[in-house]
Amino acid sequence: xxxxxxxxxxxxxxxxxxxxxxxxxxxxxxxxxxxxxxxxxxxxxxxxxxxxxxxxxxxxxxxxxxxxxxxxxxxxxxxxxxxxxxxxxxxxxxxxxxxxxxxxxxxxxxxxxxxxxxxxxxxxxxxxxxxxxxxxxxxxxxxxxxxxxxxxxxxxxxxxxxxxxxxxxxxxxxxxxxxxxxxxxxxxxxxxxxxxxxxxxxxxxxxxxxxxxxxxxxxxxxxxxxxxxxxxxxxxxxxxxxxxxxxxxxxxxxxxxxxxxxxxxxxxxxxxxxxxxxxxxxxxxxxxxxxxxxxxxxxxxxxxx
Amino acid sequence: xxxxxxxxxxxxxxxxxxxxxxxxxxxxxxxxxxxxxxxxxxxxxxxxxxxxxxxxxxxxxxxxxxxxxxxxxxxxxxxxxxxxxxxxxxxxxxxxxxx
Numbered sequence: 001x002x003x004x005x006x007x008x009x010x011x012x013x014x015x016x017x018x019x020x021x022x023x024x025x026x027x028x029x030x031x032x033x034x035x036x037x038x039x040x041x042x043x044x045x046x047x048x049x050x051x052x053x054x055x056x057x058x059x060x061x062x063x064x065x066x067x068x069x070x071x072x073x074x075x076x077x078x079x080x081x082x083x084x085x086x087x088x089x090x091x092x093x094x095x096x097x098x099x100x101x102x103x104x105x106x107x108x109x110x111x112x113x114x115x116x117x118x119x120x121x122x123x124x125x126x127x128x129x130x131x132x133x134x135x136x137x138x139x140x141x142x143x144x145x146x147x148x149x150x151x152x153x154x155x156x157x158x159x160x161x162x163x164x165x166x167x168x169x170x171x172x173x174x175x176x177x178x179x180x181x182x183x184x185x186x187x188x189x190x191x192x193x194x195x196x197x198x199x200x201x202x203x204x205x206x207x208x209x210x211x212x213x214x215x216x217x218x219x220x221x222x223x224x225x226x227x228x229x230x231x232x233x234x235x236x237x238x239x240x241x242x243x244x245x246x247x248x249x250x251x252x253x254x255x256x257x258x259x260x261x262x263x264x265x266x267x268x269x270x271x272x273x274x275x276x277x278x279x280x281x282x283x284x285x286x287x288x289x290x291x292x293x294x295x296x297x298x299x300x301x302x303x304x305x
Numbered sequence: 306x307x308x309x310x311x312x313x314x315x316x317x318x319x320x321x322x323x324x325x326x327x328x329x330x331x332x333x334x335x336x337x338x339x340x341x342x343x344x345x346x347x348x349x350x351x352x353x354x355x356x357x358x359x360x361x362x363x364x365x366x367x368x369x370x371x372x373x374x375x376x377x378x379x380x381x382x383x384x385x386x387x388x389x390x391x392x393x394x395x396x397x398x399x400x401x402x403x404x
Contacts, residue, residue, distance in 0.1 A: 002306075002307065003306055003307070003308070007306075008306040011306060011310060011311070011314075012306075015310070015314050018314065018318065019314070019317055019318070019321070022317075022318055022321040022322070022341060023321060025321070025322075025325055025334070025337055025338065025341060026321055026324055026325050026328070026329070026338075028334075031331055031333050031334055034334050034337055035333075035337065038337045038340060038341060041318070041341065041344065042344060045344055045347070045348060048311070048348065048351075049348075049351055052311070052351050052352060052355050053355055054351050054354070054355075054363050054366075056363070056367075057347075057351060057363055057366055057367065057370075060367065060370060061347075061370070064370050064371075064374055065340075065344070065370065065373075068374060069340065069373070069374055069377045072377060072378070072381055073333065073336070073337065073377075073381070076333060076381045076384060076385060077333060079385055079388070080333065080384065080385065080388045080394045081394075091397045095327075096328060099324065099327035099328045100324070100327075100328065102323075102327060103320055103321075103323050103324030103327055103328070104320075104324075106319075106320045106323050107316065107317060107319075107320030107321075107323075107324075110316030110317075110319060110320055111313050111316045111317060111320075114309065114312040114313055114315070114316050114349075115309060115312070115313050115316075119308070119309065119356060120356070120357075122307070122308050122355065122356050123355075123356065123357055123358025123359075124355060124358055125354070125355050125358060125360065127358060128358055128359065128360045129360075133360075133363075136360045137360055137363055137364055137367065140360050140361055140364045141364055141367070144361075145364060145368070148368065152368060152371050152372065152375075155371075155372065155375050156371065156374070156375050158375075159374075159375035159376075159378045159379050160378065162378070162379045162382065163378045163379060163381075163382040166379070166382035166383055166385075166386050167382050167385055167386055169389070
């Protein structure tokens, strides 16, 4: 029995791809690329299994290896961090060369032995696969290897338990949830309501325009902290809503006081002593260029506390 | 082409996997090297099964797959727990027993 021409073509197409992808695993800088290379090798292997009269194993290869095992690898890569790259510091002197030599020697020995050995004439699986490949495999598994299958089942359960135990993390601090956070906020006397949105009652609702309180005074808190620290907060004078101002002007006019801008400002008490710089045009930064530490408190997530 | 080509391919894949285990430092990539070696042995088992006309080889390959799946679960859990404590996935950093 010799492989058919189609199978030969398939082999010579897939074999270089597989060896290249395997080398990709060896040389890839990023772990994700290595994982993709391994997935390529595994899918090609599934093709070879089907070509080698083992369709059941071909399907299992795709389902178990590429579907489950490699996805598990990708999940762990997500957990551990994609950029967890190799360190280039040699902790063992000369380990790299010895490793290369050992691997090369292993390859030469394996290929030499396997390639030069004499094999009996290939029998082929046409007879064994007569009732169907999965049927034949099942007869052997559930005939001669029942106990082995039971042991493997126990192994799988143990492995699942082991993974649960190994990745279990004991809670060292009490869990902080919304009620606890609210109580802490009240106890600290901090602001209980949400911050006002920028631009409320002002004439402009851009992010850098502070909201105005009922007296017409700007509320600094309403502008995002980053903009405030960078000094990109807009001046209030030009965006101040003049509803209140008009009301005051009207009241003053009713009283018969002469109405000038200065008097109204004096009446309003909103003379701008320290005018903030106007909003910077996009693309320019007026504030410090270096990164500012905004404090860990804001960016830290709940789980890390 | 004979079935020997499959065996040679299996040998090449196995040694590439072994080289990965020996040369790479990232624990996850090392682990993928182990997987590659297991896959290479599976290819050899399937080929021998065909060579001898006996499905037992395929059954063995099936068992290898199942055991490999269990091994991956535990191994990755170990890697994750080591990463949590040491903040590193490099096999060189795990030298707690040294000195």
